[in-house]
Every structure is written in C-alpha cells, then in structure tokens.
Amino acid sequence: MFNYIFRRLLQIIPIVLGITFLSFTIMYFAGGNAVEILLENQGLAVSQEVLNQKIHELGLDRPFLVQYFDWLIGFFSGDLGRSYVSGNDVFAVFTSKLPATIILTLISLLLTLVISIPLGIYSALKHNKLADYIIRAATFIGNSLPNFFVALLLIFIFAISLGWLPAISSKIGSSGLSSLSLKGALLPSFTLAIAMSSKYIRQIRALILDELSKDYISGAKARGIPKASILIKDVLKNSWLMIITLLALSAGDLLGGTAIIETIFQWDGVGKLAVDAIEMRDYPIIQMYVVWMAFIYLFINLITDLSYVFIDPRVKLNMDRDDERA
Amino acid sequence: MSVLKNTSPKLIVFSAAVIILLIVAALAPLIVPHDPYAQDLSQALLNPNSAHLLGTDRFGRDIFARVLMGAQTSIYSTLVLVFFTSVIGIFVGVAAAWFGGIIDSLLMRTSDVFLAFPALIFAIAVAAVLGGGIQNAILALVAISWPKYARIARSLSLEQKGELYISAAKVGGASDFQIIFIEILPNIIGPLLVTSVLDIGTMMMELAALSFLGLGAQPPIAEWGSMMSDNRNLLQIAPWTVFGPGLAIFICIAIFNLFGDSLRDRIDPKRRKK
Numbered sequence: 082m083f084n085y086i087f088r089r090l091l092q093i094i095p096i097v098l099g100i101t102f103l104s105f106t107i108m109y110f111a112g113g114n115a116v117e118i119l120l121e122n123q124g125l126a127v128s129q130e131v132l133n134q135k136i137h138e139l140g141l142d143r144p145f146l147v148q149y150f151d152w153l154i155g156f157f158s159g160d161l162g163r164s165y166v167s168g169n170d171v172f173a174v175f176t177s178k179l180p181a182t183i184i185l186t187l188i189s190l191l192l193t194l195v196i197s198i199p200l201g202i203y204s205a206l207k208h209n210k211l212a213d214y215i216i217r218a219a220t221f222i223g224n225s226l227p228n229f230f231v232a233l234l235l236i237f238i239f240a241i242s243l244g245w246l247p248a249i250s251s252k253i254g255s256s257g258l259s260s261l262s263l264k265g266a267l268l269p270s271f272t273l274a275i276a277m278s279s280k281y282i283r284q285i286r287a288l289i290l291d292e293l294s295k296d297y298i299s300g301a302k303a304r305g306i307p308k309a310s311i312l313i314k315d316v317l318k319n320s321w322l323m324i325i326t327l328l329a330l331s332a333g334d335l336l337g338g339t340a341i342i343e344t345i346f347q348w349d350g351v352g353k354l355a356v357d358a359i360e361m362r363d364y365p366i367i368q369m370y371v372v373w374m375a376f377i378y379l380f381i382n383l384i385t386d387l388s389y390v391f392i393d394p395r396v397k398l399n400m401d402r403d404d405e406r407a
Numbered sequence: 408m409s410v411l412k413n414t415s416p417k418l419i420v421f422s423a424a425v426i427i428l429l430i431v432a433a434l435a436p437l438i439v440p441h442d443p444y445a446q447d448l449s450q451a452l453l454n455p456n457s458a459h460l461l462g463t464d465r466f467g468r469d470i471f472a473r474v475l476m477g478a479q480t481s482i483y484s485t486l487v488l489v490f491f492t493s494v495i496g497i498f499v500g501v502a503a504a505w506f507g508g509i510i511d512s513l514l515m516r517t518s519d520v521f522l523a524f525p526a527l528i529f530a531i532a533v534a535a536v537l538g539g540g541i542q543n544a545i546l547a548l549v550a551i552s553w554p555k556y557a558r559i560a561r562s563l564s565l566e567q568k569g570e571l572y573i574s575a576a577k578v579g580g581a582s583d584f585q586i587i588f589i590e591i592l593p594n595i596i597g598p599l600l601v602t603s604v605l606d607i608g609t610m611m612m613e614l615a616a617l618s619f620l621g622l623g624a625q626p627p628i629a630e631w632g633s634m635m636s637d638n639r640n641l642l643q644i645a646p647w648t649v650f651g652p653g654l655a656i657f658i659c660i661a662i663f664n665l666f667g668d669s670l671r672d673r674i675d676p677k678r679r680k681k
Contacts, residue, residue, distance in 0.1 A: 099520030225661040230653040337527025
C-alpha cells in the first residue's frame with residue numbers, strides 16, 4: 082500500500098511543475114503591459130524610457146526560462162511578489178482570504194449532501210412514480226441553470242421579495258473573516274449547492290436503483306428485514322465510494338463557481354479577490370490565485386485517490402495495475 | 408445505416424427544437440421588433456407591455472430585441488467554441504494513440520497538466536491576460552477544454568489500432584494519414600460527436616459566465632451573460648432586464664441538453680460495440 086501512495090506522490094511532481102510553468106507562461110504574455118499598469122498605479126508618467134528602465138529593473142528583459150526558474154525558486158521559498166495595486170505581499174493577501182472561501186465551499190458541500198442524499202434515495206424508492214418524475218424534472222432544471230442566474234433568482238426571491246436574507250453577504254465596513262455571518266452565507270452556499278445537488282441526486286438515484294436490484298437485497302427482503310434497515314446498513318455502506326468520487330469530480334466546478342458567486346454576493350474570499358484583481362489588472366494576485374487553486378484541486382484529487390485504498394478493499398487488489406487518470 | 412431508421416420521436420422533436428433555435432439566432436437581425444442598440448431615454452425601464460414584450464433597460468433599449476440578438480452571439484459563439492475544442496482535442500488524441508511512444512507520453516502529460524486546473528479558473532486567468540472580448544473568451548475556454556477530448560479520442564483510437572482492418576490497411580500500403588482519416592476517424596466519431604453535443608450546454612454556461620465577469624462579450628454587444636451582469640443592479644426595480652436573458656439562456660441550455668441526451672441514446676457507444 083505504501084508503495085502505491087509513494088508512486089502516487091511521485092506522479093504529482095511533474096504536474097506541480099507543469100502547473101507552475103503554465104501559470105507563469107500565461108502571465109508572461111501580460112509582460113510589458115503589466116509594467117505599464119504598475120507604473121501608472123504608482124502615479125508615474127509613463128515614457129518609453131521609464132518603461133524600459135523598469136522592465137530591466139524587474140528583470141523582465143531576461144530570457145523566458147531564466148525568468149521562470151527565478152520565479153519558481155521564489156515561489157517555493159515563499160516569495161510570490163507584491164500586488165501591483167496595494168504593494169502587499171501576494172501570499173499574505175491570498176492566505177488571509179482563503180478561509181472565507183473554504184468555509185463557503187464546506188457549507189455548500191454539506192448542504193449538497195443534506196439535499197441530495199435523501200432526495201436521491203426517495204426518488205429511487207418512488208421509481209417511476211410522480212415524486213420521482215418531479216425530482217428528476219427539478220434536477221434537469223437545476224442542471225440547465227447557470228449558477229449566476231440561480232444566484233440572482235435567489236436574491237430576487239429571498240432578499241428583495243421576501244426580505245428574509247441579505248443580498249450582500251459581508252457586513253458593510255468590515256472585511257475578511259469578521260465580515261462573514263451564517264445568515265449571509267446561506268444564499269451563496271445554496272446557489273452552489275443547487276447546481277451540485279442536481280448532479281448528485283441523479284447519481285445517487287441511479288446507484289440506489291442499481292443496488293436495490295441486486296440479489297442480496299431480495300434475499301434480505303425475503304428474510305423479512307425491514308426496508309429501512311436494508312437501505313441504511315447495506316445500500317448506503319456501499320455508496321460512500323461513489324459519494325467521494327462525486328465530491329472530487331465536482332471540486333473543480335465548485336472552486337470555479339466560488340469566483341462568480343463570491344463576486345455576486347460580495348463574499349470576501351479568494352474568488353472575489355481574483356475577480357477584483359482582474360479589473361485592476363493586478364497580475365501577481367491573479368497568478369497566485371490560479372496556481373494555488375490548481376494545487377488545491379490537485380490535493381483534493383490526491384486525497385480522493387488515496388481514500389479509495391482505505392475504503393474499498395478491491396482497490397488494494399488492483400493497486401499494482403497502472404491506473405490511468407481519466 | 409439510415410439515420411431515420413429507429414429514430415426516437417424524442418430525438419426528432421429535440422432536433423427540430425435545435426434547428427428552430429439556430430434559425431431564430433441566424434435571422435435575429437431581421438426579425439427583431441426594435442433596434443437592439445437604439446437608446447431612447449424616454450422609454451427607459453418600461454414594464455413589459457405589448458410594444459416591449461420584456462420591457463426596456465435603463466437606456467430604453469428593448470430587452471426582447473436584445474435577447475434575440477444575444478441568441479446569435481451566445482449560440483454561435485458556443486458552437487464555434489465546441490467545434491474548435493473537439494477538433495483540437497481529437498487531433499491530439501488520435502496523434503497520441505497512433506504514433507505512441509514519446510509523442511504519446513508528451514501529449515498526454517501535457518494534457519494532465521491542463522486537467523489539473525479547475526476549468527473556469529484557468530479560463531478566467533487566460534481571458535484576463537488577453538483582455539475582454541468574445542474571441543478571447545472562446546480562446547481561453549478552448550485552451551482549457553481540449554484535453555478531455557484528447558483523452559477520449561486516444562482511448563477510442565487505441566481500441567481501433569489493435570483491430571484487424573487496420574493491419575490490413577497497413578499491409579495494403581495505406582499511409583498514416585489515410586489510415587487516420589479514412590479508417591480510424593469514421594469509427595470513433597460517433598461517441599465523440601455525442602460528447603461534444605452533450606458539452607454544448609456546459610460550454611454555453613461557461614462562456615456566459617466569462618461574459619458575466621466582464622471577460623467575454625463587451626457591452627453594448629447583446630450577449631446574455633453580459634446583459635445579466637450589466638442589469639443586475641436593476642434586479643429590484645426592473646427584474647425583467649435580468650430574467651429575460653436568464654430565461655433565454657436556460658431554455659437554450661435545456662434544449663441542447665435534451666437534444667444531447669436523446670442523441671446519446673441513439674448513438675450509444677456501448678450498444679455500438681459488438
């Protein structure tokens with residue numbers, strides 16, 4: 082087993098390097114344009130001469146690979162540059178906003194599970210009855226709605242028409258974690274949960290239907306074991322693996338979704354930080370955001386792969402087989 | 408094989424819906440009831456009425472006309488996006504499978520790196536560097552979306568590569584080019600076509616999301632995502648300015664999803680296999 086974990090960790094290294102390389106390359110194209118913004122932000126008149134001097138000072142006229150390795154060494158020693166706008170250390174800014182995003186994603190995931198596990202099971206139990214059709218229609222609608230539209234619909238219903246919840250999540254006049262409240266978290270996390278639940282409910286329904294059709298279930302039923310007990314003891318026990326897979330699969334969409342949802346609800350996390358940075362052309366912040374979101378995504382996938390080993394004994398048997406990540 | 412044989416009524420209905428959508432989008436400039444760009448402040452923020460089916464925005468522009476024009480931008484941009492994404496991905500995947508060895512590893516490790524990014528976040532960064540504009544948004548999404556097709560095309564081609572008819576073609580003196588285009592591609596295109604049609608809805612959402620963030624189509628161009636972003640501060644006083652384009656995008660995605668589902672049932676890769 083340790084062999085497997087070790088090999089899996091080794092596979093990560095080239096991908097981590099690839100992520101840094103690609104992120105650096107994207108921002109490299111911003112190049113001189115970025116320096117011009119930097120100077121303008123400092124209130125300097127931008128002549129070609131000043132521009133060239135600054136480009137030289139920042140080392141942006143060196144060969145591409147030299148710049149990349151220089152940046153990479155800085156990256157792994159914790160020096161990620163400074164914001165063009167505020168002049169603050171980029172990594173410090175990022176880590177100060179990250180907890181808010183993690184809180185939002187965790188609440189969304191929790192809501193998703195609370196919504197989709199009961200509805201998925203119920204839909205399967207009422208297979209091809211009215212309730213099943215209604216739930217399936219709802220998941221279809223949820224799948225076809227862009228999350229920003231869901232967000233605006235929820236604001237319209239719960240903030241504007243009913244006045245129950247705030248449309249802006251953060252308290253005015255404060256920032257960071259202290260600006261957040263559970264009440265403010267409800268609409269953004271529901272928005273994210275609706276999109277995910279629409280996918281989960283379908284999958285859970287299909288899985289439960291599949292399990293229910295198996296022989297051991299008929300056997301258990303024949304022996305007079307109550308249906309609820311079968312469901313909880315056997316069916317759900319076998320469903321964990323799929324739920325974990327679903328969580329990993331939706332992590333990318335969830336992380337991407339936070340950028341939009343945080344912006345709409347003014348939730349003070351890294352997604353809003355990045356979108357604000359785009360408006361200001363604050364490239365070091367955007368670069369930081371892209372690299373770290375990719376790392377977080379990679380980490381989630383790694384944890385998922387490794388957790389299979391602990392949950393499903395069959396994976397252990399197949400561990401030596403070279404697994405191709407789909 | 409005749410296309411119409413065994414075609415489900417569902418597929419016929421949804422194909423028709425897609426065709427209607429495409430025609431409406433193509434003819435939008437001719438059938439709009441008002442000029443979608445004409446500003447008239449005396450007509451600003453009108454409620455929906457018989458002259459303005461979805462009301463007007465804060466510049467007095469007719470929302471229904473803008474939604475119709477937006478159909479052209481949103482639908483055709485999405486189709487262009489899906490087309491380039493799948494063609495590039497398929498090309499890479501087939502090349503990786505056919506040439507194997509170092510080319511295969513190089514291409515697949517590259518695609519691994521792209522797959523390591525959350526798609527929308529990567530696209531946001533690329534679009535941010537390129538600057539706004541619908542072409543740049545398309546470019547950004549193509550850049551992150553091709554590896555999925557490369558992987559599917561590669562595994563499908565690998566299956567074909569081992570088949571007897573490929574060896575026969577090789578013995579018969581066919582060139583690599585001929586084998587790929589005449590033998591392999593026609594045999595793997597079905598499942599890939601289904602994948603790309605099923606992707607239309609998602610791609611449309613992502614493209615609209617970029618526009619919503621100001622990284623896609625720029626105002627005053629009528630595009631659903633940017634219209635919704637533009638009008639979202641009017642949600643309280645003029646909700647139709649947001650719900651109009653929102654409903655349009657929902658209906659469009661729903662139709663393409665239904666079409667994709669019924670097309671998959673028709674060309675099911677599992678059923679096609681012996």
